[in-house]
Amino acid sequence: xxxxxxxxxxxxxxxxxxxxxxxxxxxxxxxxxxxxxxxxxxxxxxxxxxxxxxxxxxxxxxxxxxxxxxxxxxxxxxxxxxxxxxxxxxxxxxxxxxxxxxxxxxxxxxxxxxxxxxxxxxxxxxxxxxxxx
Amino acid sequence: xxxxxxxxxxxxxxxxxxxxxxxxxxxxxxxxxxxxxxxxxxxxxxxxxxxxxxxxxxxxxxxxxxxxxxxxxxxxxxxxxxxxxxxxxxxxxxxxxxxxxxxxxxxxxxxxxxxxxxxxxxxxxxxxxxxxxxxxxxxxxxxxxxxxxxxxxxxxxxxxxxxxxxxxxxxxxxxxxxxxxxxxxxxxxxxxxxxxxxxxxxxxxxxxxxxxxxxxxxxxxxxxxxxxxxxxxxxxxxxxxxxxxxxxxxxxxxxxxxxxxxxxxxxxxxxxxxxxxxxxxxxxxxxxxxxxxxxx
Numbered sequence: 001x002x003x004x005x006x007x008x009x010x011x012x013x014x015x016x017x018x019x020x021x022x023x024x025x026x027x028x029x030x031x032x033x034x035x036x037x038x039x040x041x042x043x044x045x046x047x048x049x050x051x052x053x054x055x056x057x058x059x060x061x062x063x064x065x066x067x068x069x070x071x072x073x074x075x076x077x078x079x080x081x082x083x084x085x086x087x088x089x090x091x092x093x094x095x096x097x098x099x100x101x102x103x104x105x106x107x108x109x110x111x112x113x114x115x116x117x118x119x120x121x122x123x124x125x126x127x128x129x130x131x132x133x
Numbered sequence: 134x135x136x137x138x139x140x141x142x143x144x145x146x147x148x149x150x151x152x153x154x155x156x157x158x159x160x161x162x163x164x165x166x167x168x169x170x171x172x173x174x175x176x177x178x179x180x181x182x183x184x185x186x187x188x189x190x191x192x193x194x195x196x197x198x199x200x201x202x203x204x205x206x207x208x209x210x211x212x213x214x215x216x217x218x219x220x221x222x223x224x225x226x227x228x229x230x231x232x233x234x235x236x237x238x239x240x241x242x243x244x245x246x247x248x249x250x251x252x253x254x255x256x257x258x259x260x261x262x263x264x265x266x267x268x269x270x271x272x273x274x275x276x277x278x279x280x281x282x283x284x285x286x287x288x289x290x291x292x293x294x295x296x297x298x299x300x301x302x303x304x305x306x307x308x309x310x311x312x313x314x315x316x317x318x319x320x321x322x323x324x325x326x327x328x329x330x331x332x333x334x335x336x337x338x339x340x341x342x343x344x345x346x347x348x349x350x351x352x353x354x355x356x357x358x359x360x361x362x363x364x365x366x367x368x369x370x371x372x373x374x375x376x377x378x379x380x381x382x383x384x385x386x387x388x389x390x391x392x393x394x395x396x397x398x399x400x401x402x403x404x405x406x407x408x409x410x411x412x413x414x415x416x417x418x419x420x421x422x423x424x425x426x427x428x429x
Contacts, residue, residue: 005199005209005286018259022398023346094396097419100412103398 021104025087032084039077068129075125079118086110191215192227193275196239199286209286211277212236218269224257224278225264228290241290248405251338255290256282261340261403281343297339300356304363304384310374325370332365332413334406341400341410353389357400357410360391364413367420379424386421394418 019027046064050057064070090106093099099106158166194214200206214231216222225243232239244250246265253264256279258272269276284292312319341357342348348356355363366372367381385391391414400410 005201015259020399020402022396022402026346026395026397091396094411095415095418097412097415100409100415103396103411 021107025090025103025107025110028083029087029091032080032087035077035080036084039080066129071125071129075118075122078121078125079114082117083110083114086113190218192218192222192269194227194231195275195277196228196231196290197279197286198239198289200238200240200288202288212239213275220270222269223265224255224262224267224269224272224276225253227269227276228264228278238289240288249336251336251405254281254338254340254343254405256280256343261344263338263340263405266405281339283343283345283349284339292339294339296352297337297342297356297358300342300359301337301362304355304359304366305381306359306362306366308366308369308372310372310377312371312373319371321369321371325368329365329368331406331408332361332368334408335361335365336406338405340403340405344399344403346397346399347393347395351389351393354393355385355390357394357414360385360394360417361408361410361413364417367417382417382421382424385417386425391417391421 046060049060087107087110090099090103090110093106094103192215194216195211196214197209198206198212199209214227214235216227216230219226225246228239228241229243232241241253241255241264243253243265245252248263248266251263254261255264256262257264257267258277261281264278278290280286280290280292284294284297287293335358337358339358341361345354345357348354363381363385367378367385372378394411394414396411396415398411401408401412404410
């Protein structure tokens, strides 16, 4: 062969409109997984303030909880965790040979369930913001 | 099709016009006005039908072109072809028409034209498909035809399949052992035949391998087609020696074997023979786990 043309992986991203359910599930699972890994470091950083003293820890947490953006991020974190858990369960079932034929529907169900749980959690996460109870 | 003929509305409009005109015009003028309205309606209907016919007559195709041996064609591009549409036309038919009537240098693989040889797998409208099996009428026009992704393009729609064949051969896709069929009839139970039936349908088209992102990122990954081929022999009761089974499992459970599958289901979705590839891979994963489980 004289020469050939390698289109490279970059073309894959240009085809996102053509992705099927299984592919989206894979992408979301990877994405949410990395977010959770990233969050763990933040979580450890916040917890480590407890080593300085109980007061510092309380002040740090209260300070964070009073910020609106942090509350929104917490909702996002819940969405990430819930989807990752549900899709992980879906993948476990698929590995066991259960629900292979309805893998796309189970992915959509994971999304819907995640959405429902997140919406239901909003009042809890935003409670007490701005000096209220 | 956007060119719908509004029959009822046209008639209603013409009669409404006639009624309005009746109050101010003579019967002659009324008839003339009605005729003019009818003529306009007929013209609109004819024009709409012509538009429908014109739209159905020619399929617009955007075809990937690349020729490393011709200067000026080394930069990949898309060429557009307008192919007369016929009922039952496949993508392969259209490509052949374009090659025979417009550009003899248009290069693509094909052979049996009945979804058996697997040589004309291409990337049509964003999905790996067999061109001889894909009806033009089932696709959105203009039809975009590209070579299989994740494989080097040799020329136009022809990709280098060597790596795919290497992976297929790496799982030793043939009967082995003392009981291997040697020109003699060897019986198999119906149940076992049913179990491996789908896996035997593979036509080595490479569509599954092309659709798999893991295979694209890991050149050593066996890929869905090769694993399916291994499944076909691993599950076949005629190759029933324990050592051989272990040997096959060892090939499959290697680092770049079944465990690299991340259940994207892309392979299963594009397989032109509807082989449940992901299902087979998962089953082999379970077999690998079972063979390694030791309770002591």
